[in-house]
Amino acid sequence: MTLTNLTLLRRAVQLLAFVFLVYGAAVMGVYAADKLSGALPSLACAYDEKGADYCALIPLQHQVGHGLGRAMDSGNWLMFFLPILTTLGTFLLMFVVLNKAFCGWICPLGFFQEVVHLIGQKLGLRNVNRLSDSWVDKLRPVKWLMLGVLVFGLPALSSLGFVSKELGDPFCKICPSRIMTTLVSGTNEQLYVDTASYPYMALSVIGDFLFGLMVAMALTLRQPFCRICPLLAMHALFRKLGMARLVKQGSARCDKCGLCAQACPMDIRELQTDFNDTDKPQDITLADCTLCGRCVEFCPDKDVLQIRYLNLPLFSADPQYFKQRNKAQKSWDKISITDLTVRPVTKAAKPGKGGSA
Amino acid sequence: MKLLRTCWPVLLALYLPAAQAQLIWQPVAAASDAHRGHGGHGKRPAGKPFQLQGEMSGQPEIVLYQPDLSSQPLILAGNQVSVRSTGVNNYHALVARQTTATTESVAIRYVYLNGKPSGHSPSELLAQPLSRLEIVPAPLPREHRRYESRKSYRFEVRFDQQLMPQQPIMFSTQAGTRLDLLTDDNGILALVLPEDFAEIKKGRRNNRPLEWQLTTYIRDQGVLFNTSLSAPYHPSPANWQRYGLGLAVAILGFGVGLGVNRRLPVQSRRKAK
Numbered sequence: 001m002t003l004t005n006l007t008l009l010r011r012a013v014q015l016l017a018f019v020f021l022v023y024g025a026a027v028m029g030v031y032a033a034d035k036l037s038g039a040l041p042s043l044a045c046a047y048d049e050k051g052a053d054y055c056a057l058i059p060l061q062h063q064v065g066h067g068l069g070r071a072m073d074s075g076n077w078l079m080f081f082l083p084i085l086t087t088l089g090t091f092l093l094m095f096v097v098l099n100k101a102f103c104g105w106i107c108p109l110g111f112f113q114e115v116v117h118l119i120g121q122k123l124g125l126r127n128v129n130r131l132s133d134s135w136v137d138k139l140r141p142v143k144w145l146m147l148g149v150l151v152f153g154l155p156a157l158s159s160l161g162f163v164s165k166e167l168g169d170p171f172c173k174i175c176p177s178r179i180m181t182t183l184v185s186g187t188n189e190q191l192y193v194d195t196a197s198y199p200y201m202a203l204s205v206i207g208d209f210l211f212g213l214m215v216a217m218a219l220t221l222r223q224p225f226c227r228i229c230p231l232l233a234m235h236a237l238f239r240k241l242g243m244a245r246l247v248k249q250g251s252a253r254c255d256k257c258g259l260c261a262q263a264c265p266m267d268i269r270e271l272q273t274d275f276n277d278t279d280k281p282q283d284i285t286l287a288d289c290t291l292c293g294r295c296v297e298f299c300p301d302k303d304v305l306q307i308r309y310l311n312l313p314l315f316s317a318d319p320q321y322f323k324q325r326n327k328a329q330k331s332w333d334k335i336s337i338t339d340l341t342v343r344p345v346t347k348a349a350k351p352g353k354g355g356s357a
Numbered sequence: 358m359k360l361l362r363t364c365w366p367v368l369l370a371l372y373l374p375a376a377q378a379q380l381i382w383q384p385v386a387a388a389s390d391a392h393r394g395h396g397g398h399g400k401r402p403a404g405k406p407f408q409l410q411g412e413m414s415g416q417p418e419i420v421l422y423q424p425d426l427s428s429q430p431l432i433l434a435g436n437q438v439s440v441r442s443t444g445v446n447n448y449h450a451l452v453a454r455q456t457t458a459t460t461e462s463v464a465i466r467y468v469y470l471n472g473k474p475s476g477h478s479p480s481e482l483l484a485q486p487l488s489r490l491e492i493v494p495a496p497l498p499r500e501h502r503r504y505e506s507r508k509s510y511r512f513e514v515r516f517d518q519q520l521m522p523q524q525p526i527m528f529s530t531q532a533g534t535r536l537d538l539l540t541d542d543n544g545i546l547a548l549v550l551p552e553d554f555a556e557i558k559k560g561r562r563n564n565r566p567l568e569w570q571l572t573t574y575i576r577d578q579g580v581l582f583n584t585s586l587s588a589p590y591h592p593s594p595a596n597w598q599r600y601g602l603g604l605a606v607a608i609l610g611f612g613v614g615l616g617v618n619r620r621l622p623v624q625s626r627r628k629a630k
Binding site: 030031033034046049086125127128129131132165179188191192193194197200204205208209210211213216217220221 | 604
């Protein structure tokens with residue numbers, strides 16, 4: 001059987017993963033002990049009681065936030081490291097199977113942003129499609145800051161008493177997945193401003209604001225939050241251990257093409273610029289890659305880009321596939337519910353001035 | 358009011374028919390550290406002390422059930438027992454049972470203890486029969502959650518593992534709320550915990566929990582069975598979390614996002630032909 005549209009397959013997998021991860025408690029059970037792993041490499045949320053699993057970042061923050069000070073006091077470092085290693089071990093057990101595809105294929109927040117973007121496009125909102133290289137370069141370090149400061153730094157400082165206890169799990173307090181997953185599971189209890197203390201108030205305001213910002217930006221820009229997600233950074237740390245890889249054996253034609261980088265929702269320009277004169281395929285699963293496979297889909301040259309599993313080609317660039325996929329994409333792009341950017345013609349409006357925003 | 362808060366289990370026991378000899382687990386006030394947030398992380402106490410209140414004729418049998426359903430006997434010192442860590446994480450069931458020729462009195466309390474992951478779900482513990490007549494949370498608050506005022510909770514009343522429809526139950530709280538309730542036709546009690554705290558401060562850590570309890574009894578073949586379930590509850594976070602304001606901030610973020618969108622230039626990696 002020939003695969004005619006990888007994106008459709010991916011959307012189906014994302015939808016199933018979304019339903020399972022957001023509503024799966026009906027199958028798995030409501031307690032944390034019932035969950036699939038408790039250290040999922042995707043932003044499913046522990047605050048969503050109806051979910052089937054939750055991401056690794058909440059236990060990591062808690063283990064650092066509660067354990068470091070205790071270990072310093074007692075000198076029992078095993079008590080500190082053992083839970084963290086257990087969480088990381090569980091995370092890695094799953095991560096090696098799918099690698100960064102946990103972002104592109106499984107993450108509920110990633111899927112949510114893709115759906116919002118799809119809605120935005122079908123409503124006729126402008127499609128920014130990609131950020132400038134300078135903006136991409138500015139944004140790339142943010143995910144590392146999020147991981148370093150919010151997941152490990154502040155919880156560690158909180159545990160040692162340098163900052164208040166309210167900063168024990170700061171990433172969860174601002175994570176848009178907490179608000180999104182609880183809203184779609186039918187409760188608004190996570191969309192609040194906390195007036196209990198200034199740190200809680202600040203975190204809740206940032207979280208709410210970030211959620212609204214993410215939704216609005218996703219209408220126009222692909223994957224806005226994914227670009228600064230600390231899980232993406234954590235994936236980047238371990239990506240060499242994953243069995244799934246994106247590989248490239250480029251040619252001089254790649255310099256002039258750029259369709260792969262244009263297709264990439266994370267604006268990874270290195271897809272076009274790196275490994276253009278190599279003798280053998282090179283691993284190009286870069287830090288920002290989500291293994292969504294769009295670059296492979298839109299590469300017109302045979303086997304230049306491939307998704308490999310255990311070094312066996314799983315999906316390869318192919319001119320025939322490219323033609324079909326490109327045609328399908330153009331047909332899909334023509335479908336529009338409405339064009340919100342078209343302003344109604346008024347008497348004052350001059351002809352030809354009613355275009356997009 | 359202070360007298361009521363101190364003596365309420367005794368008053369409750371007097372309120373019930375004397376023959377019931379109701380037993381009720383209560384935390385020992387000074388060591389009740391559940392209000393410190395997160396169920397007792399931080400420096401670990403030697404154990405969680407509880408006292409068994411009610412009329413005792415002899416020494417009741419005290420058993421602590423672990424998440425893996427293994428059990429260990431505990432000894433009452435006076436009317437108190439200290440529940441020490443079993444080394445495993447999650448809910449444990451503290452059960453006191455006193456049996457005479459004509460009565461069986463049981464007090465049950467689900468206690469969260471920290472430790473290594475047990476690998477067992479609290480649903481296993483809840484499915485385990487702890488006495489012939491029991492009130493079973495359906496479900497318990499999830500790990501890291503707690504009973505809160507204004508929220509609805511469900512309980513099953515089982516006798517010999519059969520759900521008991523239209524079973525009278527008495528609900529009472531440390532703050533003086535007292536309700537006579539009935540299970541529905543399926544043997545389920547749905548209950549919204551009252552917000553009867555005398556004073557609510559902003560922030561979960563700034564409020565001490567109060568106690569609630571459910572009691573019921575049934576007579577079967579000349580034996581009076583009675584059971585109690587007790588647990589702490591906390592003020593609803595809705596007292597200091599503003600949901601309307603949260604929505605307003607999200608809308609503000611949405612508006613700013615739309616503004617940013619308008620300023621983002623459309624880029625292309627493809628050279629224009």
